Every structure is written in structure tokens, then in C-alpha cells.
Amino acid sequence: MTELLFRDDAYLKTATARVLAVHDRGLELDRTIFYPLGGGQPGDTGFLVRASGERIPIGDARKGATLDSVLHIPAAGAAPVRPQVGESLNLEIDWQRRYALMRLHTALHVMSCVVIAPVTGGNISPDKGRLDFDIDMALLDAAKIERETNALIARALDTETVWITDEELDARPDLVKTMSVQPPRGVGRVRLLKIPGIDLQPCGGTHVRNIGEIGPIRVLKIRSEGKHNKRVEIALAG
Numbered sequence: 001m002t003e004l005l006f007r008d009d010a011y012l013k014t015a016t017a018r019v020l021a022v023h024d025r026g027l028e029l030d031r032t033i034f035y036p037l038g039g040g041q042p043g044d045t046g047f048l049v050r051a052s053g054e055r056i057p058i059g060d061a062r063k064g065a066t067l068d069s070v071l072h073i074p075a076a077g078a079a080p081v082r083p084q085v086g087e088s089l090n091l092e093i094d095w096q097r098r099y100a101l102m103r104l105h106t107a108l109h110v111m112s113c114v115v116i117a118p119v120t121g122g123n124i125s126p127d128k129g130r131l132d133f134d135i136d137m138a139l140l141d142a143a144k145i146e147r148e149t150n151a152l153i154a155r156a157l158d159t160e161t162v163w164i165t166d167e168e169l170d171a172r173p174d175l176v177k178t179m180s181v182q183p184p185r186g187v188g189r190v191r192l193l194k195i196p197g198i199d200l201q202p203c204g205g206t207h208v209r210n211i212g213e214i215g216p217i218r219v220l221k222i223r224s225e226g227k228h229n230k231r232v233e234i235a236l237a238g
């Protein structure tokens with residue numbers, strides 16, 4: 001089990017950790033700032049730095065076999081390094097990339113309150129993000145979505161993390177907008193992102209502290225990806 005430091009503080013750029021296990025595919029640590037791929041947000045990249053100063057480039061982070069475990073996957077082409085179990089490492093994430101992902105991820109939360117329709121999918125990369133909606137194409141107006149999303153972002157509200165029990169979530173099915181990604185059940189509690197007065201929904205990803213940090217967004221394109229998937233793609237404008 002890995003302590004997920006990004007869950008309580010998404011702004012940690014460095015940390016120290018010990019090696020728990022070395023697998024063929026990647027390293028498990030006792031704590032981490034690397035967000036593993038999930039909920040449409042890609043895994044973090046960065047470095048694990050040994051006491052000798054040797055830097056192990058990490059090309060991806062993925063969920064491991066057990067709950068809350070994270071595999072730190074060495075970048076393709078990196079020289080093979082096998083740290084020892086128990087060895088202490090310094091962790092560094094590619095902060096510029098992660099911060100762009102956090103801003104875009106939070107922007108999608110805001111946009112999901114401008115387009116009122118069930119969300120059927122979503123994805124984020126460092127340069128753009130998208131949500132798919134089950135909605136009539138004629139109801140999607142790029143200029144209007146951009147204007148209304150930017151007006152909400154300009155309110156510069158602080159975001160909050162709220163935890164509720166599985167039972168509380170079961171009693172509030174309206175909280176779950178995303179049909180394709182149901183929040184994990186059976187852990188006893190579910191993490192929600194709250195943007196006061198704007199949005200409240202289950203999400204395990206990393207978000208900015210204040211939506212003003214997103215800055216203006218622009219709608220790149222709107223297109224149909226099928227009967228129930230109308231895709232709205234956005235990018236950070238600044």
C-alpha cells in the first residue's frame with residue numbers, strides 16, 4: 001500500500017520515499033507524488049533520484065495490482081536500474097506537465113456545469129482536454145460554451161475536497177455525471193471535488209486550488225463521435 005501524497009496536496013513537486021517492491025514493469029514506493037493514470041488523467045512523468053545522484057527517468061505511473069498501489073514505470077529506453085528494496089529515493093514530478101493537466105482537468109469540471117447533459121467520456125492530455133456528452137449536436141455552441149465556462153472560471157473560487165460514504169453517494173445518484181467512469185465502491189468512502197455553487201462530483205484526480213488558476217480556455221472543436229457521444233475539446237488559452 002502506497003501513501004498517495006497527491007490526494008491531500010496536489011501541489012507537491014518533490015518528496016522522499018522508500019522502495020517497497022521492484023517489479024519487472026515498475027517500482028512500488030511507500031509514498032508517492034506520482035498520480036497514476038485514471039479518470040481520464042494521464043499518469044505523471046518525472047524522476048526518481050538515488051542517493052548517488054543517479055536519476056531514473058519515469059515515463060508513466062499506473063495503478064498497481066492492489067488498492068492504492070502505484071507502479072512507477074521507467075521511461076522507454078532508459079538504462080536499466082534496479083534500486084534495492086528499502087532504498088530511499090527523492091521523487092520529482094514533471095511539474096509543468098502536471099500543472100497543465102490539473103488546470104485542464106479542473107476546467108473540464110467547470111465546463112461540465114455549462115453543458116447540461118450526461119457525460120459519456122472524457123480525456124486529458126497536457127495540451128488539451130475533452131468531454132463527451134449525450135446531447136443533441138444542435139445544442140452545442142462553441143462560442144457560448146467558451147464564454148460561459150470562462151465567466152465561471154473568472155469567479156476565481158477555491159476548490160474543496162469532500163469525502164462521503166458509499167451510502168451517502170448511493171443516496172445521491174445525481175452527483176455522478178460521468179456514466180462511463182463510476183466512482184470506486186466498496187472502499188467505504190468516496191472523494192468528491194467541490195467547486196462551491198458550481199460543481200460537486202466524485203473524482204480522484206488532481207485539481208487546482210482556485211479555479212482562477214485555470215485562466216481562460218478556448219473550445220478547439222465540437223464533433224460527433226456517435227449517437228450518444230458529442231465531443232467538446234478545449235485547450236488553455238493562456
Ligand SMILES: [Zn+2]
Pocket residue numbers: 105106109193203204205206207
Ligand atoms: Zn476531477
